[in-house]
Amino acid sequence: MELFSTITSPAFSELAIFIGAGMAIHLPQAVVLFKTLGKMNEVRSFKLVFLLDSSKEEVRQRLMGALDLVTAKGLLDFLDSPPTTRWVQFHRYG
16 A cells, blocks of 8 residues: 555556456455555545456456446445446467
8 A cells, every 4th residue: 555655647547457357257256355446546546447358248248247246335436437447358478
């Protein structure tokens, strides 16, 4: 938390979290993660971005469903705006 408070750049506005295809369904149980993000947001506000490493529609829907559950539980109430999701594909080399 202390390290996070040292960011002084006015360009900082987003905090991106990489989500692997298999992790999306576990988000609703990640209460500690969201409490920590809430405390971080108190120190320095940010927009939350989830980067999903998958191009499969089924995995995207799973993430969206998980985020709906997280929102329903009130775990994102600290945010000024809903989180953004981006679909990315990282290249893996041998």
